[in-house]
Structure formats: C-alpha cells, structure tokens
Amino acid sequence: MICALASALCFGTATVLQAAATRAAEPGTGAGAGSGVDAALLLRAVRQWRYVAGLALDGLGFVFQVIALRSVPIYAVGAALAASLAVTAVVAAPVLKVRLSGTEWAAVGVVCAGLALLGLSSGAEGDDAGPASLRWWLLGVAAAVLAAGGLGGRLTGRGRALVLGLGAGCGFGVVEVAVRFIDDPFDLTNPALYALLLGGGAAFLLLTSALSRGSVTTATAGMVIGETIGPALVGVAWLGDHTRAGLGWLTVTGFAVAVAGALALARFGEAPESGTGPTPQDSPAPTSR
Structure with a gap:
C-alpha cells in the first residue's frame, strides 16, 4: 500500500506538470478541435x-505500481491510484493558480479515509491464473481504447475531457x-505484453x-473511473483477489469512499480562483500544468 500511495503521488504530480506543458504546446485551436489521438501534440509537448x-514521475510511479500489484489486490491499488486526483487538486492549486474550497479539502480528507479503510481490510493478491482468453480480451480492449480516442476528440468542452480521460x-x-499476467517480459508470445504496451501508449495519447x-x-x-x-x-472475479x-x-466501504471522494474533487475542481473570477478552464491556458 505504501508503494501504491507513492505511485499515486507520482502520477498526480505528473498530471499537473503535463497539463501545463500540453497547454503551452497547444497551437491555439478551438476547444473541440483536433483528435483525441494526437501524436503531433505529444511531440510538441x-x-x-x-x-x-x-514522464519521469510517471516512470517512477509505474515502478511503484508494479511492486504494489505484485503484493496487494488490484482493487486496493486502483483505489490508491484514485488518490492521484487528490494529489492533482492540491498540486494544481499553486501551479495553476486555483484556490481549493473547503469542500475540496474535505474531499481530500474523504479520499484519505477511504484509503485507510482499504489498507486495514485488503488481503494478499490472488494467485489464480484466470482464463487464457482474458489476455486476448485485454489486447482487444486496448485496441478499442485507441479507436475510441479518435471519436472522443470530436467532442467539445468538459464532455471531451471526461470521455478522453x-x-x-x-x-x-x-x-x-496485464502486469499480473507478465512473468517474463521477454516472452514475445504473451498477448498481455502487447496489451500493456498498446494500452499504456493509448492512455498517454488520450490523456495528453x-x-x-x-x-x-x-x-x-x-481516468479514475476507468482505472x-x-x-x-477482474481481480475479484478471475484472479482470486x-x-x-x-x-x-x-x-467495499473503503473503495466506495475513496472513489467517491475523488469524483467529488472532480465535481468541485472548477471552482473560481476568487468569488467572482473565471473558472480555470475559462481562463487563458497557463504556462504550466
């Protein structure tokens, strides 16, 4: 769980830094222009x-995530990663020049409380191999994510950000x-390896x-809901978590509380910088995430 929380800290901070960079790299097109799978934007960023x-923080966070996934159930790691939204909100306050309201700080506390419940109740990771077809399903889902990104990029406003996220x-x-299915990273016959690479690559493109x-x-x-x-x-049904x-x-309570707190942060994350000021998404794009 310590590794999972360290991963959330890395991912949450990375999200703020990457948002700043991508907005600075944005050529100034309309809010809904472009594709959700924009390699050119990634190259500019x-x-x-x-x-x-x-990216460096993402790499470090991924190492912590793999260690955590080898020790605790997927549901515990996933809920811990939901805390990255709390990290994002806190770090975004000084970097993006937004002010967190009392409700948002309360949501941060709710996330922490849910994670504490999970830490007390989660068991060891499951050791079930799962059906062989699950590896191929993972690869199919990864390909579907990449295809859906092209459609999601045509949306506008908050709906676009939500769908791509x-x-x-x-x-x-x-x-x-996929991490649970990879024992030998050099086994090129394992579909889970390609699912990991395609899923991770598609995720980065869509999030950017x-x-x-x-x-x-x-x-x-x-992103929190999806991950x-x-x-x-899957972990509970097929992998024995x-x-x-x-x-x-x-x-169940801890998982629900942690995710609900994270989503509450998203709901209130667009609070004005001041009582009458514009919301962050209506303000000029900041130079840093």
Whole structure:
C-alpha cells in the first residue's frame, strides 16, 4: 500500500506538470478541435521540460505500481491510484493558480479515509491464473481504447475531457491487469505484453489530448473511473483477489469512499480562483500544468 500511495503521488504530480506543458504546446485551436489521438501534440509537448519531468514521475510511479500489484489486490491499488486526483487538486492549486474550497479539502480528507479503510481490510493478491482468453480480451480492449480516442476528440468542452480521460483510464486499467499476467517480459508470445504496451501508449495519447483543452480534474476523474472499477472487478472475479477474513464490507466501504471522494474533487475542481473570477478552464491556458 505504501508503494501504491507513492505511485499515486507520482502520477498526480505528473498530471499537473503535463497539463501545463500540453497547454503551452497547444497551437491555439478551438476547444473541440483536433483528435483525441494526437501524436503531433505529444511531440510538441515533449519539448517542454515540464512534460519530460512528468514522464519521469510517471516512470517512477509505474515502478511503484508494479511492486504494489505484485503484493496487494488490484482493487486496493486502483483505489490508491484514485488518490492521484487528490494529489492533482492540491498540486494544481499553486501551479495553476486555483484556490481549493473547503469542500475540496474535505474531499481530500474523504479520499484519505477511504484509503485507510482499504489498507486495514485488503488481503494478499490472488494467485489464480484466470482464463487464457482474458489476455486476448485485454489486447482487444486496448485496441478499442485507441479507436475510441479518435471519436472522443470530436467532442467539445468538459464532455471531451471526461470521455478522453475515461478512455485513458481504461488504457491504464489494461496495464494494471496485464502486469499480473507478465512473468517474463521477454516472452514475445504473451498477448498481455502487447496489451500493456498498446494500452499504456493509448492512455498517454488520450490523456495528453484531454489535458490540452479542458479541465484537469474532469479529465482525471474520468481516468479514475476507468482505472479502478473494471480492473477491480477482474481481480475479484478471475484472479482470486480477496479481503481479510470478515472484512469484505470494510473493503467495499473503503473503495466506495475513496472513489467517491475523488469524483467529488472532480465535481468541485472548477471552482473560481476568487468569488467572482473565471473558472480555470475559462481562463487563458497557463504556462504550466
């Protein structure tokens, strides 16, 4: 759980840095222009030092995530990663010049409380191999995420950020599950390896596009939903993830509380900087995420 929380800290901070870089790299097109799978935008963004720093944090966070996934159930890691939205909100306050309201700070506390419940109740990771077809399903989902990104990029406003963030979350969710199926990273016959690469790559493309023209918290909220619920169900249904004896109810409560707190942050994340000021998404694009 410590590794999962360290991963959330890395991912949440990286999201703010990458949002700043992608907005600075945005050529100034309309809010709904472009594609959700925009490789050119990614190439422009990587020229920004903030995006590179974010990638470095993402790499470190992924290492922590893999360690966590090898030790605790997927649902516990997923809920811990939902805390990245709390990190994003807190870090975005000074970087994006937005002020967190009392409601948002309360939501941060709710996320922490849910994670504490999960830490007390989660058992060891399951050791079931799962059906062989699940590896191919993961690869199919990863391909579907990439295709859906092209359609999501045609939307406008907060809906665009939410859909692309949700797609990115599904891609990261594929990565979470695929890690459990990869014992030898050099086994090129394992479909889970390609699912991990395709899902992770598609997720980065979609998240970069979502952050370039829209709300950081809305995009991250969609990502939280995509990377928590589906992988958690897969872990419990097919991979043998379980809770400590008699504490299943506490696990469900902790998971629900943590995710609800994260989504509450997304709901209130567009609070004005001041009582009458514009919302962050209506303000000029900041030079840093």
